[in-house]
Amino acid sequence: MLAGLGLGAAESEFYRRFLTRPVSTAEGVGASLGLSAQEACVVAERLLSLGLLAGSPAGELRAVHPVLACHPLLERAERRLARQQKELELGRAAVDELAAEFGMETASSLTEAEVHRGAAAAWSFLERIAATASASVQCMAAAGAAPGVGETSDYTAIGELAAFAARRGVHVQLLLLESIDILPSLVDGAHTMAAAGVEIRTVPTLPVWVFIVDDEYVVTALDPADNQAGIMVARTQGAVAAAADLFIRHWRGAAPLAAPDHETPRDLMQKHRDLIALLADEVKDEAIARRLGVSPSTARRRIKDLCREFEVSTRTQLVVRACRMGLLD
Known part of the structure; x- marks a missing residue:
């Protein structure tokens, strides 16, 4: 909730619980969050140091109003952000300068x-x-x-x-x-x-x-x-x-490019597994075409595309490569 101000989730929730109680103890609030007495004391000391709580870690504590308590934290965060922005601008300027120098060196060596x-x-x-x-x-x-x-x-x-x-x-x-x-x-x-x-x-x-x-x-x-x-x-x-x-x-x-929901990669993979399985069984092109519901020329083109994509030159090599990749049972 207050991560932008430097508080962790446990610290934010600890402070929020105190806001709902006029006065309480670190141990009591900690117990409601499942924290040990020691852990609750550490969180309370942290909130006291930030001015979000008032009182004593070993005694009664109360929450300081968020507008009053968080104002200094907001100012600190704004200063930190301004420093980071300045560093970012300096970094961007340095990158632009390096890119310009690199571009000049490259341009001087350009050839046709x-x-x-x-x-x-x-x-x-x-x-x-x-x-x-x-x-x-x-x-x-x-x-x-x-x-x-x-x-x-x-x-x-x-x-x-x-x-x-x-x-x-x-x-x-x-x-x-x-x-x-x-x-x-x-x-x-x-x-x-x-x-x-x-x-x-x-x-x-x-x-x-x-x-x-x-x-x-x-x-x-x-x-x-x-x-x-x-x-x-x-x-x-x-x-x-x-x-x-x-x-x-x-x-x-x-x-x-087909939209992702037109046909899933798993469906497409199965189609190619089926085609490679037919090649492994030494089925003729005409029979492959009939099984796939396409023309023989389309079947041959698909086989050629698969060979190219798998970087092989023959159908036998395609089957061997597919086996090694685990595409065939």
Whole structure:
């Protein structure tokens, strides 16, 4: 009740009980709260030191009127808040100064094209995008993890960057693969980003991880098959225009991210388990299509998407990987 004034829950309730009694003892009030005599004495001494109670810890005590007793505490809290606000403003100014210095150093070394090799360098650049993008970020999230991210089945890291940029007022548009629904963690990560303001659509296929930042430069994975290899940055008008055109064409044909209550991750996971189980039983594509109620071409596309998402090249490898992940009984 009075936590903002520095009182704990027990101290607040102790004082409130005294307010309902003209005069009482620490031991008596403490007993009503389930406190031992020693614990009650400690709380009473604390309230006496703050001016909320008057009297003696070992004798009778009375509550001082809240307006009189809490006024000094309010003033103290306001002074503390003012100091914290000043420290916050100084901290923000220091961050802005560091960012400006970093930006000047970065700007002085800009080239039309540059390569950042290795996972650490790639992730550092993605952090820079989240921190410095001023207007827009368009991203195509291809199969596998983002450049510099080690875990392929978790959007937490990249999602935090996207959400951070969105909260800064940057218009973030993200294209994801339809096959994200093979794992609940991917679906949950996508909806977390959407809740933070990231605009998300899904498509069947994407060629490579691409980021278009403020219509000024393009970032792509250095090696589509190895997200640990690094990234390439291009700042030429031609590269930006080509990447933007590719993104727009995919975006126009993409479907909005389904609402969480349309189909639960558990339901989606079961569908893919069923499909992988059919592959494990060496069922033909036509029979799989009939079992799933789709066309053979759609069944083959779903299998291909699963192989891409699980980062395998054959159906046998897909079944083996699913078994290792515990997706099959």
